[in-house]
Amino acid sequence: MNSELSSQQVQDIGEQGLLERLQRFCPPEIIGDDAAVLVTAPKQSLVVTTDVLIDGVHFSDVTTSPEDAGWRAAAANLSDLAAMGATPLGITVGLGLPGKVRVSWVERLYQGMTQCLQKYNISIVGGDVVRSPVTTLAITAFGQVNPDRIIRRSAAVVGDAIIVTGVHGASRAGLELLLHPELGQDLNDEEKTALIRAHQRPQPRLDVLPILWKILTPNSQLPIAGMDSSDGLADAIIQICRASGVGAVLERREIPVPKTFNHWLTQEQVLEYALYGGEDFELVLCLPQELASALVQHLGEGAAIVGSITSGSTVLLHDEQKKFPDQVLSLSQGFQHFNS
């Protein structure tokens, strides 16, 4: 890219010019009509989810390259599909842009989105580009799901084991390292990079679904409870409990965190990052104990049974070694976007 091209602004090429540039990120067969047509498999239900991201609120050039902002936005939507048990079909992208945004910034955003989508063999299938005083990214993702295999927040029952995939807190730790490079002096470069990568390039856990279906094969009618942990692990468990009318007890030491956490974080920080850090995009699932054990065995990489569903309505953090008192988890440490 020569310097003239790289400094070109959106207002220099207009809406049509920008659309032409962006069409190379879309499959050719979907371009040029009022809407995109997608083929769904027979007997599958349609699953849709949408996210809006605002420059300065949800992403910022300070911590996030346009490629990473694109990847993260796509990953968050695919994670919502995974949380429902759905296989992705495609996404649409609505973009609001100030005229002074560089065309190369927009192209890098689309590169990040398509890089994430390519992992799952899907594409950007439609969109809209408009002028706006603030850069705004609205993504809607579609997937399909076998109606017998829909994962719902409301399906947890007393006695279920609570399974979490992967580790929690890595994304938050990566963000802290980006914002405060003076932190993590005791980490080597590779360890730092891994945490930063967890923040910049989260992986939606669509890979969990086929493993889950395999384990559930003899129990095809079993309702599956779960959601993703995009708003934090504590939030996910509390939401599942609220929707299912149950409580939960979590075993403090069973919550999987990155191995490197103990090198540079206090025990309190480890717990805060893991429970309230958010944006790990892992799955939280509730299944009968035997199936849960089988699933964890297949998943590897930190997946663990972290507790169980109880009657009542409180979500309790318990320490088997009794070093810490029992603690009731609440959403209050979470975000309330509109309150300053």
Add this chain to the structure above:
Amino acid sequence: MNSELSSQQVQDIGEQGLLERLQRFCPPEIIGDDAAVLVTAPKQSLVVTTDVLIDGVHFSDVTTSPEDAGWRAAAANLSDLAAMGATPLGITVGLGLPGKVRVSWVERLYQGMTQCLQKYNISIVGGDVVRSPVTTLAITAFGQVNPDRIIRRSAAVVGDAIIVTGVHGASRAGLELLLHPELGQDLNDEEKTALIRAHQRPQPRLDVLPILWKILTPNSQLPIAGMDSSDGLADAIIQICRASGVGAVLERREIPVPKTFNHWLTQEQVLEYALYGGEDFELVLCLPQELASALVQHLGEGAAIVGSITSGSTVLLHDEQKKFPDQVLSLSQGFQHFNS
């Protein structure tokens, strides 16, 4: 609504509070999971379309009440579905809001959207609400279509008649009357209201589809060319011609405009509003002459054959009475959103 409630701002109730208020606009079964699940009919393809609307660019409290802004946004997306031959299934709504926006404004916006959707027995099936410096509305609509009945811009062939539904220019005229109340002195109140209504409450032409399928029954494999006229009638015809690699000739006097236009507009204004006004959300279809005549006969209310598809690539405006010279239509009078 008491005055305390009506002056409440989004920041007073937070994201969760606002979501709870807005959930009453959604069917209860879709609330509370990471994504919405929709049932599609067998052997139908999925159709998706998305629009982003920005306060001050695409809508404004000066000319548009929140109810009307909501209706128009929903109608525009449903019109895109109609333009593909698709029956709507639902929409998702992504909303970016400054904290100072009144809760009642948001509720009125949702009322307008759901009023429009109710006409077609569909709902808001999901969404996202976030903080933003500028009010932003991102709508994605889903529909389903029989794969043999997809309407495409690229399917026009030489000799086809060009059919337009309804009248053109009414929405633009309504906007002019809103912006300049001193205009239209020769119109009575009812006539003014009808034009303003065309701007505020456009009707997506989903009603045309069953009539079209009925007429096409003996020709089930016939490719159907068309699109909607949301960006203007001239734009629609030019886009169809470009996509199909053909030209067109339009008969100036055949273009249906509101009867009241001649009372207050010059001939030049009538033509400009009809061809370039935009936002009439009518359909432009290309069909063999005989089928086109049958369709127009069934449609009524201004629908007309306005010309035919020709070889070549120019779109010519012709005057049978030779009062005006032939004129080549171009997109240059249309909008280029990013150019100031």
